[in-house]
Amino acid sequence: MTQKTLPLTEDLYHYFIQHSVKEHPLQKELREDTSDMVMSRMATAPEQGQLLALLVKLLNVKRYLEIGVFTGGSSLAVGLNLPSDASIVALERREEYAEIAQVFWDKAGFSDRVDLRIGPAVESLAELESEGAAGSFDLAFIDADKPHYPEYYESCLRLVKKGGLIIIDNVFWHGNVAKEEFDDKDTESMREFNKMVYEDERVQIAMLPLGDGMTLAYVR
16 A cells, blocks of 8 residues: 555556556447547546446446436446446437447447437436436436536436445546636636535545546445
């Protein structure tokens, strides 16, 4: 053990990837096919996908909620590791991104178990609650527009069962949350959100320095 997380140098990062990440060929294909997209930086990092895949197994996930699909990196990592009787509810605002994800869900053979809902996530989450989905999800992943994170989080607390897990991405916000000179709306909203989750007694959390920072929140 060590008292402080080691700085992740470029050499150490490459070692870390080479000795921990085992990607499915479809995951590699998705990353390569979308690497030239203008917003490719929004894609799930390989090490994040690896963690999601492991958590699916550990939690025996049968029902997964994703808020912010983009091109499908995280949902692909999850779907490839779900049992055959499990399902996904995927919320995405932009149809052109979801269409790419659907191609890879089809290739992976689980697209028939994905309930894709296009539109503002706040509205889709309200629909899920009105349909009686409260407490029905084992795992939720939040990776969408940052100002609405508090609303997404509160919805997930109602939709995820006790003993389930909520994962929140981009909690470091490119490292800006730790830099006082950054006071833009997105950075400030992420600082406030991180503080809110840290102080929330309804969950037990661990913030991990993977990708752009991920918070795991266990629902008490």
